[in-house]
Amino acid sequence: MKKGYADLPLHYGTVPAWLAKRMSLLGGAIVEAIVQEYGKKMLLQKISDPFWFQSLGCVLGMDWHSSGITTSVMNALKKAINQRSLELGIYVCGGRGKSSSNTPIELLQIANKTGLDGNDLVKKSKLVAKVDNCAVQDGFQLYLHSFIVTDEGDWAVIQQGMNSNERMARRYHWLSSSVKSFTETPHSFIYGKNKGEILNLTDQQAQATKQGIIGLTKENPDKVMKEINLIMPNHHEVCASDINLKRLGAALVLAHETEVKDVESLLLLQGVGPRTLQSLTLVSEVIHGTPSRFSDPARFSFAHGGKDGHPFPVPTKIYDETIEIFNKAINQSKLGENDKLQVLKNLSKVSMEIEKDFIPNNNFEEWIENERNNSWKYGGKTIYGDAVENGASITKNIKKETKSKTNKIDINQLSLF
Secondary structure, three states, X not given: OOOOOOOOEOOOOOOOHHHHXXXXXXXXXXXXXXXXXXXXXXXXXXXXXXXHHHHHHHHOOOOOOOOHHHHHHHHHHHHHHHOOHHHHOEEEEEXXXXXXXXXXXXXXXXXXXXXXXXXXHHHHHHHHHHHHHHHEEOOOEEEEEEEEEEOOOOEEEEEEEEEOOOOEEEEXXXXXXXXXXXXXXXXXXXXXXXXXXXXXXXXXXXXXXXXXXXXXXXXXXXXXXXXXXXXXXXXXXXXXXXXOHHHHHHHHHHHHOOOHHHOHHHHHHOOOXXXXXXXXXXXHHHHHOOHHHHXXXXXXXXXXXXXXXXXXXXXXXXXXXXXXXXXXXXXXHHOOOOHHHHHHHHXXXXXXXXXXXXXXXXXXHHHHHHHHHOHHHHOEEEOOEEOOOOOOOHHHHOOOOOOOOOOOOOHHHOOOO
């Protein structure tokens, strides 16, 4: 199992309504495509992978590096999935702040619908929260608890804690199939910056002190957690160093330099413009890519930009076309017409083929500037306003370096169960 830390800067702000609606629609389409192609267990595996989760947030148009991805993505998925829970066999409970306290009630309601053991699910939900808030005393107090469960009883949990003094967040990922014990290295991943020595009573070396969750906090076996190689930076702009340019370049070549009619497997997408094809390719990889393809989550922000204008404003027209194409493909596949869904799957495969011979150039900054200048053509929007014509993008009013600020959350008033 993977364990480690990476930065998640805390930020002010909320998701504007124009983006929240689209995040829910596209997030729902991505979830449905994954379940249809790979099954419910695979969806949980993807959700429990922090690299994939961060990539999903980027492809949905969130700020590519901040803590806000966690709350916003889970809100979007909860709205999208719970509307189709009976069809998908998946339910999302909990959320941020007070919503987390509703998790036991929501789980019991789901149990009544599915025949699952509601009391057992509630117990597991509480144990997960207690472990990350008490057994792992790393200076981060939980303020978000999302419990995703299938009608077969498999589950995943995403939790996030805040350290207001450090202006940092830490995200914890759980997967039921990986949990053999709630008190012995149960996480599929812990996503946050290594701050040195912490109290981690779930480590195997703490075996002698463990007599249950309550007894865990009476001992102090310190353990330095291993550090992974993904550190989310404080800078808002997307830099070339944040991205695997070979991978990104291959997707851009497919979208902007390859004639769709020359690629046999993509004939069904004739009439789709290059800019939409760029987004479709990156969404396709989120659905079908293997874990090794998500080591640079910032790359997926080149599908639909970011609400803060980095790397460019959210192209709402392209976003809507992406949603429409995926929904049509999914609905047609339910009728036995799988051609278009297969074509969308092939986009990621074709991009990987191009990648083998692609050599990155030094045009990264110029390409971003060109995207910003043309943003008005695609209905570009940011939290600061709309992109306008003649190259006067709204993002020119955005300072590239913005200090990370703490979310407006009083963690002293939050209580998880």
